[in-house]
Amino acid sequence: MWAILPGLTMPPEDFADLAALLPGEARVLDAYQVPLTAPSAQARDWFQAQGDWGELALIGHSAGGMAALEWWLTFPDEVSRVVLLDPTDPWEKVQQPLPGTLGHRAVRRLLKVAGSWPWLARRLGRLGRRTFWRLFTRDPDQLDRATVDRVWGGSAGLIAVWDQCFDRFRQEVRVRQLLAAREKDGGRPAPPVLAVHSSQAEPYHVPLAHRLGATVADFPGDHLFPTRQPAATAALIERWTTET
Numbered sequence: 494m495w496a497i498l499p500g501l502t503m504p505p506e507d508f509a510d511l512a513a514l515l516p517g518e519a520r521v522l523d524a525y526q527v528p529l530t531a532p533s534a535q536a537r538d539w540f541q542a543q544g545d546w547g548e549l550a551l552i553g554h555s556a557g558g559m560a561a562l563e564w565w566l567t568f569p570d571e572v573s574r575v576v577l578l579d580p581t582d583p584w585e586k587v588q589q590p591l592p593g594t595l596g597h598r599a600v601r602r603l604l605k606v607a608g609s610w611p612w613l614a615r616r617l618g619r620l621g622r623r624t625f626w627r628l629f630t631r632d633p634d635q636l637d638r639a640t641v642d643r644v645w646g647g648s649a650g651l652i653a654v655w656d657q658c659f660d661r662f663r664q665e666v667r668v669r670q671l672l673a674a675r676e677k678d679g680g681r682p683a684p685p686v687l688a689v690h691s692s693q694a695e696p697y698h699v700p701l702a703h704r705l706g707a708t709v710a711d712f713p714g715d716h717l718f719p720t721r722q723p724a725a726t727a728a729l730i731e732r733w734t735t736e737t
Contacts, residue, residue: 515730
């Protein structure tokens, strides 16, 4: 089974086409039920509750790449292969605001209040989704308005996005610690790893890929290529799978 861990803020509908095109069964994490940035055991339990997964392979996009790495490094014996699609850099040198700070708590309260007015929550949700989409492409959003309203049209969805934007820095710390511990112990053999870099993104994954001994591939597209070009993405993954 392919377990797909989507990019930050992205609902499972964004990866439905990719899941349908992959060889074999594929399931997409609903990060609005289980936070993408939570310790990997939570996502693992969620997938287990969906039924037996047989041979397990992980696909992580963007921040989902960190979730995939944390899962593999925490439960190495159950992961057969890992695909990282434009993964976040666990060593990114940016200011890292942590959950619980004054700014985080203040905006969280405002989002909770906004959620009590459905019309306002829907407007905020649509604005947030449109802003996120336009960061990477000018093409029309592939999600219909009903889906956008269902996912982000209330306080729960808005707060989930806000919390995970902060929690991802804690996740990166956990991944760095797990990678350091693995290397200190001599590094048990890694499963086959594919790191795919979009042509419009910074090559954050390259140092990470080298440390993992990953196969590196370039993809002619923007950061949202797994959801905007699912057929080509699935074909790339399938070719790599048959070669490794």
